[in-house]
Amino acid sequence: MMLDLYTLHFASAASRCAYVVVFLVMALSQRQQTYLWQWMGAMGASMLGSLIMMRVPSETSPPFWITMIVYWLYGGSLVLSWTGLRSFFGRPVRIDLALALVALPGVLHPLLLWAGAPTRLAFAAVFACCLVVVLLSAYETVRLSPGTERLWSQSIESFAFGSYALVFIASILVLVGTDWPMASAESERASMILDQVMGVFVYFGYVAMAAERANRTLLRQAETDPLTGLSNRRGLQKMLRHRFPAPGQHPVGGVLILDIDRFKSINDRYGHEGGDFILAAFAARMKAALRATDMIARWGGEEFLVVLPGANPQELQLVAERLRVSVADRPFLLPAGALPVTVSIGAAMMGPDEPSFEGVTQRADTALYRAKAEGRNRVCREPTPPPESGRAVQGVDLSLAPLPSAALPLAELRLV
Template identity: 45%
Template sequence: MLDFHTLQVASISSRLAFLLVFFVTLLRHPREIYFGLWAGALCCSLIASFIMLGEPSSVPLEAVKGSVVYTLYGASLAVSWAGLRNFYERSTLGAPTLGLSLLAGLSYGFLLAVGGTTPWAMTVVFGSIALSTGFCLLEILRTPPSQRLWTQYVVLTGFGAYFFVFLLSIGVVHFANERMASPDSGIYSLVFDLWCGVFIQVGYLAMVGERANLKLSRLAETDPLTGLANRRGLFTAIGRRSGPGGALRCAILLADIDHFKSINDTYGHDGGDAALIGFAERLRSVMRKDDIIARWGGEEFLVVLDQADAAAATAVAERLRRTAAGQPFSVNGAALTVTASIGVSIVAAGEERIDAALSRADAALYAAKKGGRNRVCLELTPPQTDIQPPRTEPASGLRGAMEAIQVAAQPRSEMA
C-alpha cells in the first residue's frame, strides 16, 4: 500500500526538479517570460505542498490556513494560464490572473468565517480552481489548427483530467463526503496530482522544444530578406502538393528584375535590397493563396501556379508585370520605376518534377530579356511527357530553346 507521507515527499520532489529546470532555462533565455510564469506557478503549488506536509487529508482545513493553501493552489493554475498566454504570444491579463489567484482561497476563508459549511466552502474552491483550469484548456484549444503543436495535447490531457476531477469533486463533497474523508482518498488524490503534474510540466518543455524546431525548419526554408520561400522551401512545398502518383498540375513563372545590377551600382546594396523587398511584396499581392512563391536567387523569383493552364498563367504573369511597373518603388528616399521580365512554362501532364518546366521557363525568360525586357514570354511548343529532365536548377543560357518561345505580351519601354 502506498504511504501518504511518502507520496507528499515525492510530489514536492518532482515540483522542485521541474522548478529547477524552468529557472535554469529562464536564466539561459531571459526573454522567454513564460518559463518564469510557469516557474512561479510551480513555486505557488510547492509552498502549498510544504504547508500541507504531514497534514492528514481527512481533516478539513481551518479558515486561515485553508485560505492560504487554496490561494496558493488557485494562483498556481492562474499563473499557468498566464504562462500559456505568453507562450502563444497573447497579452498577459494581469487583473483576471490576480482575481483567479485569490478567488478560491478568499472565498473559502470568507464562507467559513460567516458560518458557512465546509462542503459549500469546498464547492466554491473546486469551482474556482476548475474555472482557472478551464481557461488553460481554452487557451490551448483556441490556437488555430495550422499553428497547433502535437505536444500541446500532452498538456491538454493533464489540464483536462484536472478539470474533470475538480467538477466531479463538487458532487462528491455533497453526496459522498464520507469518501473524501477516508485515508485512501488522500492517497488517490496525490497519485492523480503527480500524474497530471508530470503531464503538464513535461508537456510544457516538449511544446517549447517542438516550436523551436519548427522555427528552425521555417528559417531553413525561408529567404531572410524577402520572407518568401527559398529553394529548399519551394521544393518542400511542391512535395506536399504532388497529386496521385506524384504528378503535378501547375504552371511556372520565372521573373527577373530588369537592370538590377544598375540599381545596385546606383543606390548601393541597401537600395538593391529595398527593390527586392518591394518586388516580393507586389508579387504576394498578385498571387493566390495556393500559389507557391519563392526567391529563386539573386534578383530572380519563381512562382508555381496551382491548377493553371497557359492562358491563366500568362494572364497572371502579365498582371504581375503591370503591378511591378505601375508604381515607383521607394529606394533610399528616391522614386524608382522597377520592371521585370517573366518567362512562363506549363508542367506537362505526367511530369512528376518541375525540372524540365523550369528549363523551359528559363528559356522563355531569356527570350523576354533579349526581346527588350519588361515583357512576358510563353513557351510556344507544348511540352512532351517523354523528354528527359535536365539538371535540377534552371539553366541560364539555354539559347537553343529560343525556337520554342513566343512573346505573349507587347514590348514595353525599358526602365530608365
Template identity: 30%
Template sequence: MFASVSRLNEPKSQREAYRLVVTYTAVSVAVSAGVTYLFALSNNWPVGNALIPGVGIPLLVAPWMTWTTSSYALRLHNMRGELERLARTDPLSGALNRRGLKEYADKAFADRRRAGGFSAIVMDVDKFKSVNDTYGHSAGDTVIARVAEITRHIAGENCVVGRLGGDEMVAFFTGRSLEETLITAERIRGAIEHMIFIHEDRALRVTASIGVAAADADDESAEAILKRADQFLYAAKTEGRNRVRAAA
C-alpha cells in the same frame, strides 16, 4: 519507440495542452483511487479516510505536472516548426529558398493532375546590377524584398513564391492553366513597372522580365517546367526586357 510515443503526446496547440492536462489528471486520479481502494481493503483501513489523500494528492499534483511538461513540449514543437520554416525560407525576401521550392515543386508536380494543372514563372529584375551600382546593395535588397511581396500579393492562393538567388524569383502555381498564369504574370510585371521603390528617401523604378511555362504530357519533373520557363525568360530579356514570354 520512445521518440514516437513522445511525438504522439506532444501538444501542437494551447488547446491540446489543456486537453492533456484534463486527460492525465483524470487518469491519475482514477488510478490512484483504484490503488488506494484496493490497498485499504487489503489492510482493513477505512476506505473513505484512505481515499481523501489517495484522490486529493493526484488531483492537486497531476494538473501542475502535466501543464508544466505540456507547456515545455508545446514550446519545443513551436521551436521545431520555426526552425523548419527558417530552413526553407530566404531571409531577405521572405520567399522560399531553393530547398523549400524543390520540396514544394516535387509534391505539386506529382499531384498536378488531381489539382488541375501546374505552372511556373521565372522572373528577373531588369538591369539589377545597375541598381546596386547606382544606389547601393541595400537598395537592391529593398527592391528584391518588395518584388517578392508584390508577387505573393498578386499570385494569390494555390501559389508559392521563391528566390533562386540574386534577383531571380520563381512562382509555382497549382490549378491554373498556362493562359491563367500568363495573365497573373502580366499583372505582376505591370505592378513592378508602376511601383516606386523608396530607399533612404530616394525613389527608384525598376522593370522585370518574366518567362512562363506549364506542365505538359512529356514533362517528367518540375525541373523540366522550370527550365522551359527560364528559356522564355531569356527570350523576354533578348527581345528588350520588361515583358512576359511563354509558348505561343
C-alpha cells in the same frame, strides 16, 4: 507498502523543484518568452504548497492561516498555468482577472464559513474555483487561433487538464452529494497520487510544446527567405509535396521565373541596402498581384519563381503580364528618390505527366534568357514542339514567339 502522506508531499515537492530548475534554465536562455517564466512560477507555487503541507501532521487539520496560504499557492499555480498557455499562443493576458482567480479560493472559503455554510459546501466552492481555471486551461489547449498550426504536443496538455477537470468534478459531486468523510488518509493519499501523475503530464507537456515550437520555428526559418518573407527553394519543394503528395504527381498549370532587370547596377549605385529594399518591395508587389493559392518563392539572388496551379496558357499569359506591369508602371521609392524598375519573365506550362518539376523550371529559365536577350521588360514563353501529325492542339495556342501582349520596354534608368 503503502506510501505515507509525508513521502507523497516530499515527492511532489521534489519533482516540481526539478521542473523549476529545468524551466529556469530555459527561461534564462529565452528571457523574452514570458510563458516560460509563468510556467516556472506555476511549478514553484505548487512546490511551496507541497513543502508547507509536509509540515502539517497527517492526523491534524492545518491552522486557518496555513489553509489560506495553501489555497492561494495552489490557485496561483493553476492560474499561472492558464496565463502561460495564453502567452504561449500569443493571446492577451488580463492581469486583473488572473489576480481575482488567484485570490478567489482563499477568500471564498472563509466567507462561506463565516456566513454559516456547511464546511463541505465551502470546500466544494474552493474546488469549483479551481475547476473554472482548469477548464480555461483545457480550452486554451484545444482552441486554434487563426493563422496558427496545431502542435501535436498540445494533446498532452488537453489530456492532462481534462483529467484534472474530471477529478475536480468528482470531488465536488462527492462533497455536495454524499456524506463520505472529507479528510480520510485514503482519500488524501489517492488525491496526492493523482496529482503526481497529472503533474507529470502537465509539466512534460510544457517542455514538449516549447521544444516542438522551437523545432518548427527552425524548420520555418530554413524554408523561408529572411529578406522577403517568401519561401526559398526548400520551402517551395515542401509546398509542392504538401499540395501534391502523390509520387510523380505535378500540378497542371504554369510556372513563371521573374528576374529584376539590371539589378547589379542597382546594387552598385544604391548599395546592398537599396538592393534589399527593392527585393522586399518587389516581393510584396508579387504577393499583392497573385492569388492566395499561387505558390511564390525567391529562387535565388534577384530571381523569383511562381507556380500557378490550374492555370491554362491564356491565364498564364495574363498573370505574367500583370506582374510585369505592376513592377514597370510604378517606380520604387528609395530614400534617394523614385527608381523605375523593370522585370523580365519566362513562362512555361506543365502537365500531370511532367517527368520532373526541374524540367519545367529549365524551360521557364530558357524563356527568361530569351526575354533578357530580346530587350528585357517583357514576357517570353517556352518553345513548344509542333503537334503530332501536323494537327493543332485543340483549345491551346502555344506560340514560339514572345507573348504578343508584352509592352515595349519603358524608358529605363541608365545607371553608371
